[in-house]
Amino acid sequence: MSKNEEFTAFMREAKDPLHRMAFLLSGDAHRAEELTQQTFERCYRHWHKARQGDPLVYARRVLANLRIDAWRRTRREVLTGPDELPQDDARVARASSRTPTRTVDDRDTVVRALLRLPLKQRRVVVLRHLLDLSESEVSTELGIPLGTVKSTASRGLAHLRAILDLDALGGTR
Template sequence: MGPHLRRLAARTGHRPSAYARRTLANLRIDTWRKHRNEVLVGTDEFFSGTIASAAQHHAERDALVRALLQLTERRRRVVVLRYLLDLSEREVADDLNISVGTVKSTASRGLDQLRALLGEQAPHRQPAPMTARDRNEPQRVVHRGPADHG
C-alpha cells in the first residue's frame, strides 16, 4: 500500500481496498453507459404514443393471471420467480432446490405454454409437451457405474 493510501486510511478510518473496489466499479459502470446500445427518448416522444387505458391494463393482467393458473405448479413458480420477480436462474434454482438446467428448460416450456394460452404463439414453434418432471411425478433414476477403460 502506498504512503498516500496509508495516510488516507489513518485519517478517515476507511479501508483503501473498499475505496479501490468502488473506484473500479464506477469505472466499469461508466464503460457500460458509454457503450450501451439503447436509444434514449425524450419525455415528449415517450408520452406521444398510445397509452393503454387502466381498464385495458387490468384486462391484460387478468388474462396473464388466468394463463399462469393453467400452468403446472412448477412451471408457474419458475416463470413467476424468473420473469416477474426478476431473479437470476441461479437464485430460482436455489430457491426451488432444482438445477439451473431444470430452471432453463422449465422456464422455456412455461413461456411457450403462456404464449399459446395468450394467443401470442411464436412462429414455427409449438408449445413443449409436459414432462414427468413438470408434473412433479416420480422420475426413473439411472445409476451408472464407472466406465471401463480397457
C-alpha cells in the first residue's frame, strides 16, 4: 500500500474522533475543523514517524499541541459566552423523559461547562473522561507526569461539577 493510500485510510478512520476532540478542546465548530485539518497536514508531513506506532495516538498529540500553540499565541480567547448561545429551558429538559432533544441539550450543557475550565484541566478531562484514555495514555499524549494527570483530572472534575451544579441552580460562575 502506498503512503497516500495508507494515509487516506487513516484519515477516514480518524476524522470523527479527532474532530470530536478538537471541538471539545476549542468549543468552536469552525476552529475544530481548522485544528483537524492542521492535524492531518502535520501527520501527513511526518507520516513516517506517525505510522511507526499508533497513528491515532500521534495525531491526538499533534492536535493537543496545535491547540496549546493557538492558545499561547492568543493568550486570551474570546469564546461565545453562555448568554450569546441559543438558550434552552434546562428545567423543562430535565423534567422530561430522555429524548434526542434532551440528549443534545445535556451535551450542550457539558460543552458549555467544559469551556469554562482552564485549558490544562479541559485537556485532561477531555482525554481521560470523554475519549476514555487511561491515565498513563493521557500522560504520554500530553507529555506530563502521571501524578499531574491524576491531580489535574481530579481538580478538573471537581470544577466541572461545581459549574454544572451552579448552572442547575440558575447561577453563573
